[in-house]
Amino acid sequence: MDDGRIKRHPILEFKEGRKVHFMFDGKELEGYEGEPIACALHAAGVRVLRESPGLKRPRGFFCAIGNCSSCLMTVDGRPNVRVCVEKLREGMNVTTQKGKGVLLADN
Amino acid sequence: MSSLLTTEICVVGAGPAGLNAAMSARDMGAHVTLVDSGVSLGGQLVKQTHKFFGSRGQFAGVRGIDIAKLLSDEVSRDPLIEVMCESQVVGFYQDGTLAIERDNSLRFLRPERVICATGASEKMLSFPNNDLPGVYGAGAAQTLMNVYGVRPGNRVLMIGAGNIGLIVSYQLLQAGVEVAAVLEAMPQVGGYDVHARKIKRAGIPILTSHTIKEAHGTRLVEGATVWAVDNEFKPIPGSERYLEVDTICLAVGLTPLTELLWQADCRMGYVPELGGYTPLRNENYETTRPGVFVAGDLAGIEEASSAMIEGVVAGLSAARSLGYETDDFKERISMAKTELKVLRQGPTGLKVRQGIAKVMALREGGEGI
Numbered sequence: 001m002d003d004g005r006i007k008r009h010p011i012l013e014f015k016e017g018r019k020v021h022f023m024f025d026g027k028e029l030e031g032y033e034g035e036p037i038a039c040a041l042h043a044a045g046v047r048v049l050r051e052s053p054g055l056k057r058p059r060g061f062f063c064a065i066g067n068c069s070s071c072l073m074t075v076d077g078r079p080n081v082r083v084c085v086e087k088l089r090e091g092m093n094v095t096t097q098k099g100k101g102v103l104l105a106d107n
Numbered sequence: 108m109s110s111l112l113t114t115e116i117c118v119v120g121a122g123p124a125g126l127n128a129a130m131s132a133r134d135m136g137a138h139v140t141l142v143d144s145g146v147s148l149g150g151q152l153v154k155q156t157h158k159f160f161g162s163r164g165q166f167a168g169v170r171g172i173d174i175a176k177l178l179s180d181e182v183s184r185d186p187l188i189e190v191m192c193e194s195q196v197v198g199f200y201q202d203g204t205l206a207i208e209r210d211n212s213l214r215f216l217r218p219e220r221v222i223c224a225t226g227a228s229e230k231m232l233s234f235p236n237n238d239l240p241g242v243y244g245a246g247a248a249q250t251l252m253n254v255y256g257v258r259p260g261n262r263v264l265m266i267g268a269g270n271i272g273l274i275v276s277y278q279l280l281q282a283g284v285e286v287a288a289v290l291e292a293m294p295q296v297g298g299y300d301v302h303a304r305k306i307k308r309a310g311i312p313i314l315t316s317h318t319i320k321e322a323h324g325t326r327l328v329e330g331a332t333v334w335a336v337d338n339e340f341k342p343i344p345g346s347e348r349y350l351e352v353d354t355i356c357l358a359v360g361l362t363p364l365t366e367l368l369w370q371a372d373c374r375m376g377y378v379p380e381l382g383g384y385t386p387l388r389n390e391n392y393e394t395t396r397p398g399v400f401v402a403g404d405l406a407g408i409e410e411a412s413s414a415m416i417e418g419v420v421a422g423l424s425a426a427r428s429l430g431y432e433t434d435d436f437k438e439r440i441s442m443a444k445t446e447l448k449v450l451r452q453g454p455t456g457l458k459v460r461q462g463i464a465k466v467m468a469l470r471e472g473g474e475g476i
Binding site: 004005006007008009010011012014016034035036039042043047048049052057058059060061062063064065066067068070084085087 | 144145146156170172195228229238239240241242243244246247250251252253255256257258259281282283326327364
């Protein structure tokens, strides 16, 4: 699907899920359903996931186990989503999170 | 608040330790609820494509990914074990109730015993620009490529020549990623020679007595400057060299994931030999809070093989403390303890032995926090 995916591997065979489309900062990207959002982004060449609250430094993937908070993004309006463990679904709207994110109250 | 669920033994974490704890407690007849935050069981075994050395022939020569499958298949079809995946234990209340987050909602479980097997997280290293995207935990890079089939980068600098650094470097090559070099601050390689030789045969330099000076880049890692260190780990000015890499992997050790144990008010001790703060536990892996057991990397950083056996000890002990008894209980638990001793003998086990001795001394001395 793109350059970030491993095509051949001596040991592993990757079972890819259904191909889905999602939005990243207004741009349409593809990924596989059920893989972590961060993996789909990484495969598409997106490595900057948020901007730190204080010094506005770029931040990316780091621990892959939902532990470190480096990869927090806004997904479908919900801030602080750990995209290294959040599954990708068709039609998701993923945006680079700037700062701490704003929680919208449920009505 | 939703209704309170109950169980006899809750095992938190379904990696090598947790899976074995669940199965061993089940063997004694106990009802187990196994909770894990991951999509599937197996913990970090699911990305270990290398073959295990194993202990006493158990799983020796089998790849971690296959061990994960064997164990999780057995656990999944057992009526005594209830499995809750994609569920994260986020709270450990004073009365022993656990708060479990799943699908953005909380549920509450009151177990009679808890076995914590939450594992570890990768340590960070201080250097300028260590927060740039492209600086990844080595285990994280391993997950990206071995579980999801995505290359972590095109050209990688690996920091740390312990087993994780060496194994992940080799697996990066298998995934078609270039490895520029493997750095090691110690004067010698920390991991097994068999892993180091594979790296050297592939023509990748292992630079011992070397560390990273800084990462370069504004939005992403574009390179790294490395330099030599002396016997006291002090950098040697003038020894700098620049490596063009887009990814820097950190394999500088693990630290136990102890959050729940702090909440549970288990007494903890700072034991660097075991990775940092670790629970003060007895030889049956019970913490200072009665009824709360530990196993695996959480109880001190070791290897998957020892984690599996610690899981057996904790699982058997927790079930026994509930009154369950089997004819082979004594034999099984003493055999498991012997296996742990065997795994930890020799020079490679020295650090772990020293760490465990500290844990026991702190515990008996009523120390720790």
